[in-house]
Amino acid sequence: MAKPLKFKSPEELSERISEYFFHCDRNMKVMFNKDGEPIEVPDPKPYTISGLAYFLGTNRQTLLNYEERDEYFDTIRAAKAKIEAFVEESLWKPKIAQGVVFNLKNNFGWKEQQDINMSGELEINVSLDDD
Numbered sequence: 001m002a003k004p005l006k007f008k009s010p011e012e013l014s015e016r017i018s019e020y021f022f023h024c025d026r027n028m029k030v031m032f033n034k035d036g037e038p039i040e041v042p043d044p045k046p047y048t049i050s051g052l053a054y055f056l057g058t059n060r061q062t063l064l065n066y067e068e069r070d071e072y073f074d075t076i077r078a079a080k081a082k083i084e085a086f087v088e089e090s091l092w093k094p095k096i097a098q099g100v101v102f103n104l105k106n107n108f109g110w111k112e113q114q115d116i117n118m119s120g121e122l123e124i125n126v127s128l129d130d131d
Contacts, residue, residue, distance in 0.1 A: 006058060010075045013056075013066070017079045020055040021047065047086040049107050052079060084108045 007013040029043035045051065053063040067076035087108070090100045104110040 006056070006062075007066070007072075010072050013072060014075045014078075016056055017052065017075065020052050021082065023055065024051070046090070047083040048103075049080065049083060052083065080108070 007016070024045040024047055027043050027045045028040040030038045031041050033039050049063065050060050053060045056063065063076065066072040067080075084104070084107075087100055087103050091097055093100075101110075105112075
């Protein structure tokens with residue numbers, strides 16, 4: 001017998017995904033002003049597939065399995081597209097590009113590719129010495 005789905009509808013999942021993005025955007029941290037008093041300042045969290053899965057109370061693979069169901073496909077694809085756009089924009093931040101490239105390759109199917117074009121003639125001269 002199959003385990004029941006955590007999210008009963010794409011609309012329910014979509015609403016929870018929106019809550020995740022709102023949560024990331026509205027994250028705050030405590031800092032101290034010049035008088036030593038604590039103040040809250042915005043500290044947005046990065047969007048990640050694993051972070052989304054954790055927020056939803058599941059894991060990354062389960063979340064990706066939802067994408068294989070026709071009724072949830074568009075919902076998961078839209079969330080992944082938003083996360084991918086965020087990650088790609090992070091390429092412009094110094095010192096983190098290598099981790100961002102890793103993320104794009106492993107979570108979004110990006111590939112590094114080199115194209116080498118060669119043209120012209122190839123001439124090979126072989127000489128044999130008889131000793």
